Amino acid sequence: MKIQLLPSTFDENGRASVRQHLLSIVVDNKVAIDAGSLAFACSDRQREQIRDVILTHTHLDHIAGLPLFIDDLFATLTAPIRIHATREMIDILERDIFNWSIYPRFSELSNDNGSVVEYHEFARGSAFTVAHLSIRSVAVNHEVAANGYLVSDGKGSVAISGDTAETDDFWKLCNETDDLRAVLAECAFPDELSELASVSHHLTPKGLANELKKFDKVDCPVYVINMKPMYREKIVEQLNAARLPGVRTLEIGKVYEW
Numbered sequence: 001m002k003i004q005l006l007p008s009t010f011d012e013n014g015r016a017s018v019r020q021h022l023l024s025i026v027v028d029n030k031v032a033i034d035a036g037s038l039a040f041a042c043s044d045r046q047r048e049q050i051r052d053v054i055l056t057h058t059h060l061d062h063i064a065g066l067p068l069f070i071d072d073l074f075a076t077l078t079a080p081i082r083i084h085a086t087r088e089m090i091d092i093l094e095r096d097i098f099n100w101s102i103y104p105r106f107s108e109l110s111n112d113n114g115s116v117v118e119y120h121e122f123a124r125g126s127a128f129t130v131a132h133l134s135i136r137s138v139a140v141n142h143e144v145a146a147n148g149y150l151v152s153d154g155k156g157s158v159a160i161s162g163d164t165a166e167t168d169d170f171w172k173l174c175n176e177t178d179d180l181r182a183v184l185a186e187c188a189f190p191d192e193l194s195e196l197a198s199v200s201h202h203l204t205p206k207g208l209a210n211e212l213k214k215f216d217k218v219d220c221p222v223y224v225i226n227m228k229p230m231y232r233e234k235i236v237e238q239l240n241a242a243r244l245p246g247v248r249t250l251e252i253g254k255v256y257e258w
């Protein structure tokens with residue numbers, strides 16, 4: 001399984017930077033998990049192939065690129081873009097984003113080939129299939145109802161926490177997964193901002209260290225994602241100082257094969 005965290009910002013030379021404002025993870029160039037920078041940073045091949053978008057939750061940094069991704073493809077789609085989300089997320093998207101004021105309600109529009117958007121609703125905690133992948137959703141602990149995912153291509157699985165504070169079910173699912181290849185875990189704030197992390201339901205390096213006590217697969221690597229760009233250096237420094245076994249940061253833009 002190929003996994004790539006898409007860039008969301010660019011340096012003065014136009015190259016992808018390590019600052020992650022937005023989250024979009026592309027699996028096998030075909031399925032997107034969240035769409036933060038999807039319209040802005042995907043390759044032409046990804047733009048051609050991605051027709052399934054699975055959302056962890058509806059915060060802006062996870063959906064910002066979704067309206068523009070659909071807009072770009074509108075006239076050329078031969079099948080609708082499938083948005084996989086819970087009922088609550090779908091209602092928020094329709095009410096607050098695709099409401100004609102912020103952006104068109106694509107779910108009511110068609111091109112010459114038919115609908116351009118289709119919602120695929122799932123219940124938190126359920127399992128479903130998306131393209132060639134088996135997906136298991138797990139409720140995590142965030143300000144809004146949010147999901148983590150276990151993604152499997154039949155040969156191996158990767159767990160993605162999404163945005164979360166301390167949570168048990170996600171780690172339980174990781175522990176129960178025999179073919180787990182990697183965990184992508186969030187760590188948004190440095191330790192000195194633990195209060196802010198707590199009210200916004202995110203983790204700090206200390207919080208992540210506590211979470212990892214629940215994870216019993218010592219040989220499985222844990223890649224840190226979702227570091228707030230302003231604090232990235234500080235978070236990396238604190239993670240390094242904590243010497244958490246198997247923990248490293250996920251490189252933005254790099255294609256990992258698991």
Ligand SMILES: [Zn+2]
Pocket residue numbers: 057059142163
């Ligand atoms: Zn969030």
